[in-house]
Amino acid sequence: xxxxxxxxxxxxxxxxxxxxxxxxIIARALRDAGFEIIYTGLHQTPExxxxxxxxxxxxxxxxxILSGAHNTIFPKIxxxxxxxxxxxVVVFGGGxxxxxxRESLVRAGVRAIFTPGTSTQQVIEWVKENVTRRxx
Amino acid sequence: xxxxxxRATTPRGPRRAWEESxxxxxxxERGERRPSFTTVSSVPIERLVSAAxxxxxxxxxxxxxxxxxxxxxxxxxxxxxxxxWTMRQFAGxxxxxxxxxxxxxxxxxxxxxxxxxxxLPTLMGRDSDDPLADGEVGREGVAxxxxxxxxxxxxxxxxxxxxxxxxxxxxxxVLLAMYLAVADEQGVSYERLQGTLQNDILKxxxxxxxxxxxxxxxxxxxxxxxxxxxxxxPNWNTISISGYHIREAGSTAVQELAFTLADGIAYVQSGxxxxxxxxSFAPRLSFFFNSHNxxxxxxxxxxxxxxxxxxxxxxxFHAKSPRSWMLRTHVQTAGCSLTAQxxxxxxxxxTIQALAAVLGGTQSxxxxxxxxxxxxxxxPSVRLALRTQQIIAEESGVAxxxxxxxxxxxxxxxxxxxxxxxxxxxxxxDAMGGMVHAIEQGFPQREIAEASYHYQQQIDSGExxxxxxxxxxxxxxxxxxxxxxxxxxxxxxxERLRATRASxxxxRHARALRDLEAAAGSGANLMPPILEAVKAYASVGEICSALKKVFGAYxxxxxxx
Numbered sequence: 001x002x003x004x005x006x007x008x009x010x011x012x013x014x015x016x017x018x019x020x021x022x023x024x025i026i027a028r029a030l031r032d033a034g035f036e037i038i039y040t041g042l043h044q045t046p047e048x049x050x051x052x053x054x055x056x057x058x059x060x061x062x063x064x065i066l067s068g069a070h071n072t073i074f075p076k077i078x079x080x081x082x083x084x085x086x087x088x089v090v091v092f093g094g095g096x097x098x099x100x101x102r103e104s105l106v107r108a109g110v111r112a113i114f115t116p117g118t119s120t121q122q123v124i125e126w127v128k129e130n131v132t133r134r135x136x
Numbered sequence: 137x138x139x140x141x142x143r144a145t146t147p148r149g150p151r152r153a154w155e156e157s158x159x160x161x162x163x164x165e166r167g168e169r170r171p172s173f174t175t176v177s178s179v180p181i182e183r184l185v186s187a188a189x190x191x192x193x194x195x196x197x198x199x200x201x202x203x204x205x206x207x208x209x210x211x212x213x214x215x216x217x218x219x220x221w222t223m224r225q226f227a228g229x230x231x232x233x234x235x236x237x238x239x240x241x242x243x244x245x246x247x248x249x250x251x252x253x254x255x256l257p258t259l260m261g262r263d264s265d266d267p268l269a270d271g272e273v274g275r276e277g278v279a280x281x282x283x284x285x286x287x288x289x290x291x292x293x294x295x296x297x298x299x300x301x302x303x304x305x306x307x308x309x310v311l312l313a314m315y316l317a318v319a320d321e322q323g324v325s326y327e328r329l330q331g332t333l334q335n336d337i338l339k340x341x342x343x344x345x346x347x348x349x350x351x352x353x354x355x356x357x358x359x360x361x362x363x364x365x366x367x368x369x370p371n372w373n374t375i376s377i378s379g380y381h382i383r384e385a386g387s388t389a390v391q392e393l394a395f396t397l398a399d400g401i402a403y404v405q406s407g408x409x410x411x412x413x414x415x416s417f418a419p420r421l422s423f424f425f426n427s428h429n430x431x432x433x434x435x436x437x438x439x440x441x442x443x444x445x446x447x448x449x450x451x452x453f454h455a456k457s458p459r460s461w462m463l464r465t466h467v468q469t470a471g472c473s474l475t476a477q478x479x480x481x482x483x484x485x486x487t488i489q490a491l492a493a494v495l496g497g498t499q500s501x502x503x504x505x506x507x508x509x510x511x512x513x514x515x516p517s518v519r520l521a522l523r524t525q526q527i528i529a530e531e532s533g534v535a536x537x538x539x540x541x542x543x544x545x546x547x548x549x550x551x552x553x554x555x556x557x558x559x560x561x562x563x564x565x566d567a568m569g570g571m572v573h574a575i576e577q578g579f580p581q582r583e584i585a586e587a588s589y590h591y592q593q594q595i596d597s598g599e600x601x602x603x604x605x606x607x608x609x610x611x612x613x614x615x616x617x618x619x620x621x622x623x624x625x626x627x628x629x630x631e632r633l634r635a636t637r638a639s640x641x642x643x644r645h646a647r648a649l650r651d652l653e654a655a656a657g658s659g660a661n662l663m664p665p666i667l668e669a670v671k672a673y674a675s676v677g678e679i680c681s682a683l684k685k686v687f688g689a690y691x692x693x694x695x696x697x
Binding site for chain 1: 275694
């Protein structure tokens with residue numbers, strides 16, 4: 001049952017990367033913290049993730065990428081969201097992402113990149129401060 | 137199976153007197169640093185384990201001699217005095233030529249076996265130009281589309297002089313066929329080939345998630361490969377039954393052990409069901425375990441694994457050959473234990489984990505590099521990881537005596553407890569009808585997800601320490617110099633695939649794929665038609681698609697959080 005003012009988040013795995021330990025832990029921790037969570041499961045295309053995000057009217061998308069494909073996947077998601085007039089959806093993520101890529105992704109519009117060692121509380125706190133119900 | 141858990145918690149006699157006389161000032165009840173002590177996997181650990189805990193324990197039965205069943209002390213009589221373990225660093229990135237250069241570099245620096253890491257599209261049976269491969273080509277491993285890439289990968293490396301491990305699962309038969317085709321081109325007979333395929337699909341459904349077909353046809357391909365190798369490629373290790381990825385997905389040590397052996401049971405059952413004689417293929421099954429930070433827990437796990445497999449093969453499958461009873465294993469240090477923070481600390485973690493693997497009696501070892509939480513390892517960090525093994529082998533002295541921890545009250549009781557807990561899981565999986573059914577019910581997946589969430593909570597709450605992450609932290613640090621894989625690798629690979637497609641014999645290629653599809657439908661052994669397709673320069677993606685037409689594609693069920 002969707003609660004009108006509850007922040008809705010999509011946690012996704014895009015591409016062929018099967019490392020879902022982190023994504024599932026984050027999804028569960030965010031759910032336990034009171035957010036509405038949609039977990040996509042593995043092997044999604046960027047198009048499918050954005051379609052789900054729009055359809056489910058989410059406020060944020062968290063992607064976990066450990067395959068090295070972050071420089072391809074994040075920009076694609078951002079572009080697709082803008083195309084569908086959903087550019088205000090907050091995109092964040094985590095995984096095996098080197099510092100300099102992190103900086104360029106943040107410049108490109110990814111709001112935060114969490115690196116290994118981030119606690120689930122840190123992610124929850126950040127989401128509470130940075131993701132709010134979208135106005136429409 | 138007797139367990140000694142109860143005794144471990146009820147000290148008697150002189151031990152009780154000692155317990156009571158031990159100092160116990162505030163702040164905690166017993167004057168100890170914590171209310172309780174547990175392993176990395178949350179197994180409670182007692183202050184002291186002594187002779188009373190092993191009362192009635194028979195070293196003749198539980199240990200035997202090294203090289204003899206139940207192999208608790210090791211599978212060879214002389215262990216590392218006879219021959220050191222194989223130092224086998226997993227490598228692969230970019231195009232085949234890049235990895236070929238890294239292989240030659242490692243061989244020049246004293247490495248004794250090759251280990252190929254494939255990129256994700258290859259692991260998933262997809263070509264570099266598949267839409268889902270966008271951004272992943274050559275990133276986590278080497279990109280192999282056709283035999284042309286495999287030829288470049290092993291260019292100048294004589295296949296009869298090395299052993300090669302290939303970490304490939306769902307499309308394993310295709311990559312083995314490519315290796316055989318390269319051997320044919322080099323004029324090396326199949327009998328002289330040595331190496332290992334991972335080829336363990338069950339742990340893909342459980343943990344690593346790199347699947348193509350549903351479980352039943354996947355097991356059929358594996359069984360075909362095992363049967364083919366038993367007669368044609370006799371020195372090839374056909375499966376490396378892997379706990380590594382189960383552990384990386386967040387399992388405990390006991391879950392890793394139990395689920396891996398349960399997978400092994402399923403493979404042996406499927407070989408026997410296909411009409412193979414157990415002793416004709418069981419000696420070529422090998423294992424692959426993880427080594428995490430908790431040194432004694434890891435040693436106990438490896439020792440228990442050998443003893444359990446020996447019992448499984450003798451008592452359950454009635455194998456006659458002692459070689460069928462032996463659990464031969466590769467170990468890799470735990471990637472999931474490494475930290476992005478203060479990355480040089482990882483060298484120390486890897487040393488402890490490698491030491492555990494050696495004290496546990498491994499046959500080969502990969503040590504992770506300090507920068508692997510950030511990217512694929514750079515050359516200097518790979519060299520340091522290899523040197524770590526060489527120092528353990530040549531300087532530490534631990535390789536001088538077989539199973540030096542054998543007979544330790546603590547290690548023996550922990551080995552017994554680990555084994556008892558793993559048998560308990562195996563009985564539950566048997567009750568579900570075996571591992572394939574357990575996977576379909578999501579049982580191992582749920583157990584692992586629970587364990588990984590619990591572990592993360594222990595770290596987040598500070599109950600478990602990770603140095604540099606939740607204690608002894610420092611401010612912002614820059615990562616060390618990393619290996620970068622450019623986008624040009626992808627473009628170059630796409631061009632090579634296009635050129636190969638354009639230059640191959642189209643009629644032979646089409647005929648080979650038609651024959652392969654027919655064999656898949658008919659139940660004939662799939663290895664010969666796959667080999668022909670590979671030689672016709674059919675790509676990994678084309679071959680897997682042809683099989684998918686007959687076998688269907690696997691879809692994961694709903695994922696519970």
